[in-house]
Ligand code: KG4
């Protein structure tokens with residue numbers, strides 16, 4: 001693989017500045033993530049203006065460091081996330097990548113952030129036909145993955161994304177932002193059967209999800225909760241989210257005849273979710289592909305992976321006049 005192509009990828013769709021250099025399909029020579037979580041924590045969520053300013057400051061030194069770390073002076077191509085995400089944040093990364101493409105005279109690939117998440121469980125092992133569940137802060141999507149670039153959207157959330165529900169419930173409970181890891185940690189110590197919370201749309205007969213009713217149910221319980229109940233409410237809430245995600249994903253694989261399920265996005269590093277998916281897939285004799293931990297929350301390795309697949313497949317590069325799209329769709 002001495003002459004395998006190297007791709008530099010940039011991810012700035014939300015509050016993580018990330019840069020990666022990938023050689024061939026599976027050699028991640030460098031993968032840097034600078035989280036701005038501490039800057040946004042005092043606002044209880046991501047402030048777009050703060051995010052884009054920080055991307056601007058972080059990006060150049062991070063690109064330099066990634067290239068240096070990987071011993072690459074001129075990659076064969078450069079890629080950046082062009083959506084979905086925060087407009088001002090996306091613009092920083094895509095603009096920088098286009099500048100590099102011009103300066104180094106190499107092709108540029110604009111990449112869909114969700115495609116990065118969707119394919120991340122297959123990093124290094126090759127994309128397989130599968131049912132993909134993407135669970136992040138902004139999205140909850142169930143898709144049919146027929147191959148690279150060939151997706152069919154089965155359904156998504158009608159209100160809050162799964163990660164958003166974690167974040168909002170955590171905020172209600174007085175926990176830090178982002179709430180997912182905070183709830184995850186407490187849920188490990190709690191009793192998931194203590195509070196009977198709704199499993200919305202579990203039997204809706206479609207592939208849609210809804211988490212706002214669950215959030216409201218937790219809100220109604222707040223007045224009667226004391227700090228001693230915290231671990232139990234975290235465990236009960238998490239169990240409700242996980243049960244719906246696992247059940248509907250397995251059902252999709254069964255009904256559409258897929259032997260493989262891929263789970264990705266920030267919420268996919270949740271320990272309860274990983275455990276339940278493992279159990280349910282073993283029972284259903286379905287192969288489970290979980291993104292490795294460093295590829296679950298936002299990162300540039302997954303963006304480089306999608307760009308590499310396109311590059312190796314001979315897909316045309318993205319014209320430099322193509323702009324970012326905060327609402328970019330996957331299928
Ligand atoms: O994929 P990601 O980094 O960013 C988006 O594209 O949105 O996902 C971030 C989301 C946040 O809502 C965060 O609370 C959630 O992933 N998250 C978790 C865990 N770690 C991160 N949710 C549940 N359990 C976790 N351990």
Ligand code: ZN
Pocket residue numbers: 113117136137265266297298
């Ligand atoms: Zn993401």
